[in-house]
Amino acid sequence: MNILITGATGFIGQSLVRELSRQQHGIRALSRDGSQAQKILGIPAYTWDYSTEAVPEEALKDCDVIVHLMGENLGAGRWTNERKQEIYASRIISTRKLVAAAPATLKTFVCGSAIGIYPGTGDKTYDETFVIPAQKTFMQSICADWEQEAASIESRGIRRASIRTGVVLGHGGMIKTLLPLFKLGLGGPVGSGHQWLPWIHIDDLTSVFTKAIEDTRYTGAINAVSPHPVHYHEFARALGWVLHRPTFLSTPAWLLKLMLGEAAALALNSYRIAPRRLLQEYDFKFKFTELQDALTDLFQNRSTPQ
Ligand SMILES: NC(=O)c1ccc[n+]([C@@H]2O[C@H](COP(=O)([O-])OP(=O)(O)OC[C@H]3O[C@@H](n4cnc5c(N)ncnc54)[C@H](OP(=O)(O)O)[C@@H]3O)[C@@H](O)[C@H]2O)c1
Numbered sequence: 001m002n003i004l005i006t007g008a009t010g011f012i013g014q015s016l017v018r019e020l021s022r023q024q025h026g027i028r029a030l031s032r033d034g035s036q037a038q039k040i041l042g043i044p045a046y047t048w049d050y051s052t053e054a055v056p057e058e059a060l061k062d063c064d065v066i067v068h069l070m071g072e073n074l075g076a077g078r079w080t081n082e083r084k085q086e087i088y089a090s091r092i093i094s095t096r097k098l099v100a101a102a103p104a105t106l107k108t109f110v111c112g113s114a115i116g117i118y119p120g121t122g123d124k125t126y127d128e129t130f131v132i133p134a135q136k137t138f139m140q141s142i143c144a145d146w147e148q149e150a151a152s153i154e155s156r157g158i159r160r161a162s163i164r165t166g167v168v169l170g171h172g173g174m175i176k177t178l179l180p181l182f183k184l185g186l187g188g189p190v191g192s193g194h195q196w197l198p199w200i201h202i203d204d205l206t207s208v209f210t211k212a213i214e215d216t217r218y219t220g221a222i223n224a225v226s227p228h229p230v231h232y233h234e235f236a237r238a239l240g241w242v243l244h245r246p247t248f249l250s251t252p253a254w255l256l257k258l259m260l261g262e263a264a265a266l267a268l269n270s271y272r273i274a275p276r277r278l279l280q281e282y283d284f285k286f287k288f289t290e291l292q293d294a295l296t297d298l299f300q301n302r303s304t305p306q
Helices: 011-022 034-041 081-101 138-156 173-183 202-214 232-243 253-268 276-280 291-301
Strands: 002-006 026-031 045-047 065-068 108-114 159-165 167-169 199-201 220-224
Touching (some): 002 011, 011 026, 011 034, 011 202, 026 034, 034 045, 065 202, 081 108, 081 138, 108 138, 108 202, 167 173, 167 202, 173 232, 199 202, 199 291, 202 220, 232 291
Parallel strands (some): 002 065, 026 045, 065 108, 108 159, 159 220, 167 199
């Protein structure tokens, strides 16, 4: 298949490019810097400024599938008004333009989304049957609008899957941010530590995306989280254990809010999310269902970046 990937240079995108290349698909990327992306990924890549340009036509030629992952990183600092605008527009406007530009050859549109679509409080388990309320938080608005823009492609007979991704464990994303602290023995729970962390191993997430590309049963919103979320304090203890470091120090919620403002929600919100559709509808086989096994795989079976 000819597959166009946006955000291909990112943490999830690079893993997906590796897997799809292994499967001999024809892959190309859209990036803010096509030549740099081509160097990093070793596949054809095209430059696209989503805010000022239409999608480059050559990127879409004979394209069967689009996987849309790009977006301003939510965890890269405080959510100033400008960053909030960019976090929103880089996902929603880009989706709108990709949908409008979809070529006649396109059969499938797989789009990013996140567990931030759920309320983010308490111990209640949420799955894809959750009805999104009219009154939304910032993260809920982004995810809901992102999914709505993506869903508009269905009116043209193109299959769409929006992958509601949890916290991805691999050598990137949240772990990359936390690793320096934990390696110094300064890691530990944040806030009360009782908030739920809906984790997924990068290999399992890559499989979910691969299945969503190939398997026509994958449609609509799909939670991509492991079946066993943990409390944040359990996660901190498990990460300390695989790194052989203590995790006594906790970071109080007020300090995190002082440092990160509204973005502290990324660490303090509680998401107890179930992968209902993956398990019940698609019989998806997770490689990692237990956190300890996932972290052991990442830090003891594979080389850890320094
Ligand atoms: N990692 C997670 O735990 C997680 C969890 C839930 C949802 N997600 C979602 O999944 C998607 C991919 O995640 P990721 O962790 O792979 O992200 P990432 O590592 O931050 O990569 C995102 C890519 O998007 C492009 N990008 C960044 N800022 C942009 C901007 N302002 N405008 C246009 N393009 C921009 C970049 O590609 P170029 O530099 O090549 O343009 C970048 O490589 C994101 O939308 C993210 O919100 C991730």
